Amino acid sequence: MMPNTATPRIHLGPHPDAALMRGIERGGGVLAPLDDAEAVVWAQGPDTFPAQLPDSVRWVQLPSAGVEPWISAGIVDTERTWTSAAGAYAGNVAEHGVLLLLAGVRALTEQVRATSWRKAEFDPQVGTLRGATVAIVGCGGIGRAMIPLLDAFGARVLAVTRSGTPVPGAVETLPFDRTPEIWSRADHFVIAAPATAATAHIVDKDALAQMKSTAWIVNVARGSLIDTAGLVDALKSGSIGGAALDVTDPEPLPDGHPLWTLPNAIITPHVANPATGLTRLLADHVASNVERFAAGAPLMAPIDASRGY
Numbered sequence: 001m002m003p004n005t006a007t008p009r010i011h012l013g014p015h016p017d018a019a020l021m022r023g024i025e026r027g028g029g030v031l032a033p034l035d036d037a038e039a040v041v042w043a044q045g046p047d048t049f050p051a052q053l054p055d056s057v058r059w060v061q062l063p064s065a066g067v068e069p070w071i072s073a074g075i076v077d078t079e080r081t082w083t084s085a086a087g088a089y090a091g092n093v094a095e096h097g098v099l100l101l102l103a104g105v106r107a108l109t110e111q112v113r114a115t116s117w118r119k120a121e122f123d124p125q126v127g128t129l130r131g132a133t134v135a136i137v138g139c140g141g142i143g144r145a146m147i148p149l150l151d152a153f154g155a156r157v158l159a160v161t162r163s164g165t166p167v168p169g170a171v172e173t174l175p176f177d178r179t180p181e182i183w184s185r186a187d188h189f190v191i192a193a194p195a196t197a198a199t200a201h202i203v204d205k206d207a208l209a210q211m212k213s214t215a216w217i218v219n220v221a222r223g224s225l226i227d228t229a230g231l232v233d234a235l236k237s238g239s240i241g242g243a244a245l246d247v248t249d250p251e252p253l254p255d256g257h258p259l260w261t262l263p264n265a266i267i268t269p270h271v272a273n274p275a276t277g278l279t280r281l282l283a284d285h286v287a288s289n290v291e292r293f294a295a296g297a298p299l300m301a302p303i304d305a306s307r308g309y
């Protein structure tokens with residue numbers, strides 16, 4: 001990236017936010033109106049985004065890690081650099097992902113709902129992560145943050161990334177086109193890849209059919225990565241152990257949907273990265289990127305609309 005002014009002029013929209021203002025200042029930037037801005041930090045979804053940006057805007061920072069609505073709305077152009085918040089919320093989401101996996105593997109859901117002492121029934125259902133192989137599909141910021149947590153429980157990580165470049169701490173890293181190999185190899189699965197054309201229904205009926213009958217699937221990415229109808233069938237038949245989903249398709253998951261009542265399904269309503277504290281995490285990401293922008297250095301989490309994230 002070309003060197004920019006030492007004190008970049010940043011438009012923060014659509015509303016002022018104290019944490020983000022401090023993040024911009026920490027990165028060495030100053031707040032500016034849109035028509036005088038070199039960069040935009042946007043803190044809301046695409047619906048309220050300005051229809052036109054002035055030519056002076058050379059970089060836009062979006063607030064979410066998943067940017068598929070921005071790409072499908074045609075907002076991400078090739079005139080300027082766009083960055084997402086990929087990685088910014090990784091610690092939070094990783095913590096939630098491990099919680100969901102443990103809750104599934106240790107058969108927590110039914111036990112905490114029980115209103116009588118059903119030890120003989122529950123005891124044989126309790127599994128362990130110790131010695132298990134957990135495949136992380138899309139082992140980026142979230143997946144990498146999960147590796148030391150899973151390691152602490154004695155689990156091994158089999159990573160899948162787009163390129164297959166080895167992920168530190170994973171026993172093996174496979175490129176995207178070798179994903180089919182993992183379904184029969186791993187004991188459990190964490191889905192943490194972006195929602196793109198390449199990842200839509202990456203967990204389909206075929207994948208589900210190859211999984212072990214004790215396998216749990218955790219989805220902390222986006223609902224579109226799993227074929228929901230196929231998953232419901234697999235959960236009903238017991239061909240897999242269960243699914244713990246922070247994201248669903250459709251989302252919000254409608255009242256009365258089978259996933260709400262299946263005993264081997266756990267649903268959390270997209271809270272892996274809760275609103276509380278979100279702007280503080282985004283502000284750290286913004287501060288680093290403003291500093292990099294001022295120095296003309298490569299920005300973190302650049303979006304490539306052609307690859308879909």
Ligand SMILES: NC(=O)c1ccc[n+]([C@@H]2O[C@H](COP(=O)([O-])OP(=O)(O)OC[C@H]3O[C@@H](n4cnc5c(N)ncnc54)[C@H](O)[C@@H]3O)[C@@H](O)[C@H]2O)c1
Nearest residue numbers: 065066086087138139140141142161162176194221272273
């Ligand atoms: N549940 C939540 O609250 C929440 C919060 C943050 C992010 N997310 C979702 O999680 C996704 C990942 O977030 P992140 O911060 O880890 O992003 P990231 O960009 O750091 O990581 C994405 C990873 O996916 C891999 N990948 C890309 N295409 C792939 C493919 N076709 N097959 C396999 N792997 C592929 C990349 O190589 C990378 O390792 C986001 O896109 C977002 O949709 C959800």
